[in-house]
Amino acid sequence: MKVVYLDNNATTQIAPEVNEAMRPFLETLWGNPSSMHTFGGQVKKYIDRAREQVAELIGAHPDEIIFTSCGSESNNTAIKGYLAATDEPGHIITSCVEHPAVLSVCRHLHQHGWELTELRVDGRGQIDLDELRSSISEKTAMVTTMWANNETGVIFPIDRIAQIVKSSGKIFHTDAVQAVGKLPVDVGKVPVDMLTLSGHKLHAPKGIGALYVRRGTPLTPLIHGGHQERGKRAGTENVPYIVGLGVACDLARRHMQKEISELSRLRDKLEQGILSSCPDVRVNGDRKHRLPNTLNVSFEFVEGEAILLLLNELGICASSGSACTSGSLEPSHVIRAMGIPFTAAHGSIRFSLSRYNTEQDIDYTLQRLPGIIKRLREISPYISNP
Amino acid sequence: MWDYTDKVKDHFLHPRNVGEIENPDGVGEVGSMACGDALKLMFKLDHQGRITDVKFKTFGCASAIASASALTEMLKGKTIQEAEKITNRDIAEYLGGLPDQKMHCSVLGREALEAAIENYRTGGTAKHKLEGRVVCKCFGVTENEIERVIRENNLHTVEEVTNYTKAGGGCGSCRDDIAAIIGRVRQEMAAEEATATGAAKKMTNIQKIKLIEETIEKEIRPALRMDGGDIELIDVDGNRVIVAFRGMCAGCPVSAFTMKDVVEARLRQFVSEDLIVEELR
Structure with a gap:
């Protein structure tokens, strides 16, 4: 069946170039980079190269990059690894729309005595910088907020957040899993102390991530053991995937400007097409500060899972913030935090594009989607004349 | 991705x-948009008191739509009783089962049916309202x-109750x-079960026959x-009870169903x- 994949904030296709680059390390170059013999030791230079490629994408020094197994591990390492150095529980600040890979970590620490502030967001999904300023106190140990939101694509004013945090002398971590590869991210310009990125969101495989740690930032490892990653993360290196992540970052850097304009053009076409063909639709999130690939829309009076499954019948892959798809019984915490009414929250759908989407993908979706919405509204008790 | 049966998918895609x-x-109207699913069910009876037409509208996920659709099929031709x-x-069995976390969709169907019957019995005046103490305030579920x-689903854990009613899921x-x-x-x-089996053991044959007669008279x-x-x-022969259907029940195509699900169940x-x-043939 034809597949139109519009769920790239969930995961992305492995780029063919990445696949090619990884192959030798699964077939012939399978040695251990820590070995004294040439067969193993020769692999080390490829890890070094990948570290440079990752560093280059975000404007870091290679020695500031730690390879991890995923974005969640990077977030856990950053938050727990920094706070482990402090003697007694203090105060953490985050936002209420974080991915669970940050929010659950903070709430776990909260249960173990840490004070926690979850900054609220407005209807556009933006935090209030004054609330951030007034939340920082002497007890505050660190602030962690995302760079861009996975559900709505809303981009936080990360440079201003970083400046506020740094001017008060606190540590700032950002989960930039959705931003890296989609937006220019430069730690040379934005004073973040730590930054999380994930391979499978930018066309590398699942199972590889990285944490940027600015020189001089104290960090206790989450995983103790061998000397790998300069003692910051033990475990024999996942060489093929590290090489793959390097190549994926290189591709993202070289094609970024072209991709940003092409993706936002397709995304805007999808958005305009939906708004003009379906009544009672709203776009969720700050449209002025949004990832170029992401569109989150709410279809009033219909439920998200039903929309997704009907799209699925046509081979169109998207995701929803509805309760029924989240595994919980309430709609997405991000959508609720923005104060979106229940009538629309349950019918929220996220479309997220990548470089592999085509004009035809968007045309096909726009042809089929209005019929699906109409069909479900005919069943809905909340509309008498759909 | 939910693991829906083919029957659920069929009723969802072709309600x-x-x-x-x-x-x-x-x-009957139950649920609300805030809760994430709602169902409006209505029926019409023929002159014999059988459901001749039944329709629904629902706001909900695939299994909510499928449960409502299945319920309408089950209701056709049935009396109110x-x-x-x-x-x-x-409802869940008719669909070949529902995922655990989706059982509340089948409960929503039964609640809508109950509300519709209540509405019918009060001559179209009664609206569904919550009875008893509200335990879960997020989803408005009563004790x-x-x-x-x-009781109906033999549940043991809080998680199961959440799957069936949403209570506790907010x-x-x-x-x-x-x-x-x-x-x-x-x-x-457990206490009810103990009394029920205890009472049966102590009964003499005459007491048993008397109780069977009483049950038929009052309950069946x-x-x-x-x-x-x-x-x-x-006749009553040990644990075998022989009965004969009379009137409209004799030769009724659903008498076998009545036999198992009404007579035997009540006895x-x-x-x-x-x-x-x-049944005596």
Whole structure:
């Protein structure tokens, strides 16, 4: 069946170039980079190269990059690894729309005595910088907020957040899993102390991530053991995937400007097409500060899972913030935090594009989607004349 | 991705009986948009008191749509007395099962049916309202409703109750309360079972026959008579109870169903779990 994949904030296709680059390390170059013999030791230079490629994408020094197994591990390492150095529980600040890979970590620490502030967001999904300023106190140990939101694509004013945090002398971590590869991210310009990125969101495989740690930032490892990653993360290196992540970052850097304009053009076409063909639709999130690939829309009076499954019948892959798809019984915490009414929250759908989407993908979706919405509204008790 | 049966997918992709009926005999509306699913069910009866037309509209996920569609198919041709025996388990079984976390969709169907029947019995005036103490404030679930799903579905854990009613699935502050209700109901269920089996053991043959006669008179015959039928007790041989259908029940195509699900079920409930009921041919 034809597949139109519009769920790239969930995961992305492995780029063919990445696949090619990884192959030798699964077939012939399978040695251990820590070995004294040439067969193993020769692999080390490829890890070094990948570290440079990752560093280059975000404007870091290679020695500031730690390879991890995923974005969640990077977030856990950053938050727990920094706070482990402090003697007694203090105060953490985050936002209420974080991915669970940050929010659950903070709430776990909260249960173990840490004070926690979850900054609220407005209807556009933006935090209030004054609330951030007034939340920082002497007890505050660190602030962690995302760079861009996975559900709505809303981009936080990360440079201003970083400046506020740094001017008060606190540590700032950002989960930039959705931003890296989609937006220019430069730690040379934005004073973040730590930054999380994930391979499978930018066309590398699942199972590889990285944490940027600015020189001089104290960090206790989450995983103790061998000397790998300069003692910051033990475990024999996942060489093929590290090489793959390097190549994926290189591709993202070289094609970024072209991709940003092409993706936002397709995304805007999808958005305009939906708004003009379906009544009672709203776009969720700050449209002025949004990832170029992401569109989150709410279809009033219909439920998200039903929309997704009907799209699925046509081979169109998207995701929803509805309760029924989240595994919980309430709609997405991000959508609720923005104060979106229940009538629309349950019918929220996220479309997220990548470089592999085509004009035809968007045309096909726009042809089929209005019929699906109409069909479900005919069943809905909340509309008498759909 | 939910693991839906082919029957659920079929009813979701091709829902039966969607729409509204003009001048329905009973209308039930349950759930709300805030809760994430809502169902409006309406039916019309023919001159014999059987459901001749039934329609629904729903706001909900695939399994909510499928449960409502399945329920309408199950209701066609049934009398009110037959319809009100449908439980949420019957709806789930009709669909070949639902994922655990989606059982509340089948409960929503049963609640809508109950509300529609109540509305019919009060001449179209009664609207569904919550009865009993509200335990879960997030989803508006009462103690009565929680007790009922525990009994009808033999539930043991808070998680199961959440799957069946949504209670406890919001802020979670009522979870201890739900656990206490489970404890009480399970204790009551165990006590009831002990009395039921104890009573059966102590009965003499004459007492047993008397109790069977009483049960038929009070619990079974009135239901059959509403449909123009009747029943006669022919013999009791150990645990075998021989009966004969009379009137409209004799030769009724669903008499086998009536036999198992009404006569035998009631006799087992009120006399003894060990009874086997047979029809004299």
